[in-house]
Amino acid sequence: MDVMTAVLSRRSEHHLVEPAPNDQEFAYLLRAAATALDHGSLRPWRLILVRDEGRVVLERCFADECAEPESGRRQMVEGQSAPLLATLVFSPIPHDSGRGSPIPEWEQLAATSAMASSLTLLLHARGFGSVWCTGKFTESEQVRSVLGLNREERLLGWLCIGTPQRLTPSKRRVPEDVTDRISVFAP
Numbered sequence: 001m002d003v004m005t006a007v008l009s010r011r012s013e014h015h016l017v018e019p020a021p022n023d024q025e026f027a028y029l030l031r032a033a034a035t036a037l038d039h040g041s042l043r044p045w046r047l048i049l050v051r052d053e054g055r056v057v058l059e060r061c062f063a064d065e066c067a068e069p070e071s072g073r074r075q076m077v078e079g080q081s082a083p084l085l086a087t088l089v090f091s092p093i094p095h096d097s098g099r100g101s102p103i104p105e106w107e108q109l110a111a112t113s114a115m116a117s118s119l120t121l122l123l124h125a126r127g128f129g130s131v132w133c134t135g136k137f138t139e140s141e142q143v144r145s146v147l148g149l150n151r152e153e154r155l156l157g158w159l160c161i162g163t164p165q166r167l168t169p170s171k172r173r174v175p176e177d178v179t180d181r182i183s184v185f186a187p
């Protein structure tokens with residue numbers, strides 16, 4: 001699949017079933033995604049793969065977080081019934097003039113987002129689907145703790161991954177005109 005086709009036919013897929021990439025295939029795709037724009041090549045991120053029993057534990061944790069336990073489960077089922085949840089963790093290298101990284105944190109977050117975007121395109125090109133899910137659980141101390149995040153890290157959500165449950169392949173989109181977002185600097 002050429003890059004233009006991948007970009008124009010990718011969608012956030014909400015109905016995802018088996019198969020998802022196995023650990024080896026995921027690592028292969030992530031290696032490629034990690035070549036995305038990254039000022040200083042810091043790779044200020046990590047991914048925690050959640051499948052099977054891990055999902056059960058995480059789902060329980062989501063439900064505990066909700067005043068009404070079922071609503072936690074429902075949210076999980078709606079957006080995250082995918083067989084693989086790749087937890088996206090932002091792990092910035094401290095920006096500390098002199099001793100830490102010279103790359104400001106916002107640039108590291110931008111690099112993380114670029115990696116995630118490349119990963120979704122690579123997954124799509126391999127026949128997998130994904131959707132980036134965020135929501136209130138990204139702020140949950142219990143969820144952070146069960147996943148083992150440290151204080152400096154930020155939970156950016158989950159790339160929910162699997163095979164799109166659709167009968168026909170997603171069509172190429174006709175891109176919208178965005179020329180109004182372009183201006184030419186004319187001093």
Ligand SMILES: Cc1cc2nc3c(=O)[nH]c(=O)nc-3n(C[C@H](O)[C@H](O)[C@H](O)COP(=O)(O)O)c2cc1C
Pocket residue numbers: 010011012013079131132133134135157
């Ligand atoms: C940082 C970020 C967070 C997102 N969070 C959610 C989410 O919680 N639930 C969801 O269904 N989609 C989420 N999305 C996906 C967007 O809603 C989706 O990309 C957008 O609607 C465009 O649709 P498309 O991906 O099919 O082009 C998120 C995307 C990004 C970049």
